[in-house]
Amino acid sequence: MLSRSPSRVISQGQIPTQTPISAPSVVPSSSSSDCSSRSEVDSMEKQTDIPTSDASEISQLREELNRLKLKFEHTPATQADDQLSREASRQRAKGVTIAKLGEFHWSFIVPSHAVLSSATNWAAWFKNVQYALRELCLEIEDLKYLDSATHTRLLRQMHMALSTKLQNKVLDCEDFEESIDILRAATIGSRQHSEDDYAERLRAFDFLPGESLSKMVDRYENLADEATSLGVKLDEKYKVTNLRVVISAKFPDLYLHLIVHKSWPVFLETVHMMLDMDCRH
Structure with a gap:
């Protein structure tokens, strides 16, 4: 398996902070040493306080995030959202070709004990499929947009990770996502x-x-x-x-x-x- 290869480097951002302004220092006289000591302690305490402006900005940001969350919770997916999701899938699939698979030496190979055979290892097997595809920055629903040759290569790789009995279940299926649905039904069943x-x-x-x-x-x-x-x-x-x-x-x-x-x-x-x-x- 290939390790993730980040597409870009993202620098860490920080919320701007406002540096507290210290009061002008006063040179103490010999007759006011107690007042001077007390003043220095007060000054040190002020410097360790969290600036009110920072706390206010963080509080406002949290409120805004909560408003956004409520907005998205009550906003159903629109036709435009569905179109954007499909377009994102197409773009991800467009970047994956036979040549890229060869360049990255990509393959989906599992040890014999991890071959999908029953409901017992469905969850682990399916997770391995997802991890393998994410090395290519793909999800299962993206595969229908791959070119025919690349789609066939991935489908064949997946078949090699199945028991003989399950291979026969999807032998005539030429769609990756549909094959996954058939395998799910054949192992864990069509539970709702x-x-x-x-x-x-x-x-x-x-x-x-x-x-x-x-x-x-x-x-x-x-x-x-x-x-x-x-x-x-x-x-x-x-x-x-x-x-x-x-x-x-x-x-x-x-x-x-x-x-x-x-x-x-x-x-x-x-x-x-x-x-x-x-x-x-």
Whole structure:
């Protein structure tokens, strides 16, 4: 497997701070040493105080983030949003070709014990598929936009990670996403899972007490992937928006780096790059 290769380097931003202005120093006379000592202590205490302007800016930013979250929660995906999501998928797929697979020596190979054979290892196998595709900055729903040769190569690679019984299930299927649906039904079954339930769990997602940024991101990503593995279709913008709000509420200085990304795989790539460069994880 290839490791992630960041597409750009993002510098860390900070909320501007306002440096407190110290009072002019006064040279104490020999007769006022007590007053001078008291004045120096007061001055030191003032310098260690958090500037009121900073606290106010952070409070305002948190309020704005909460307003944005409420707005997105009550704004259903529009036809324009769907079109933007499809266009983002096309653009991601456009950058992946047979030549690129060869250049990166990309392949989807799993050890014999990890070959998909039943419901027992469906979750782990599906996760491996997602990780392999994300090395190419792709999601499963992007694959239908690949050129025919590249799509066939990825489909063949996926077949090699199946048991003989499951290979026969998808032998005549020429669509990657449809093959995944067939394999899901053949292993864990066609159980109904509520999109609203997972959407609510993502909406209510937050840091656990004492949890690091990287651990929180891993939990969020696992929850979103769990929904996908069960066949639950979650809006890409919804996944991005909720994770952005959770991160920015605790680390407001990261907000400007995250607001520019709408694509879920690109957003995840950006977050992981920031984690690699930042000490907060």
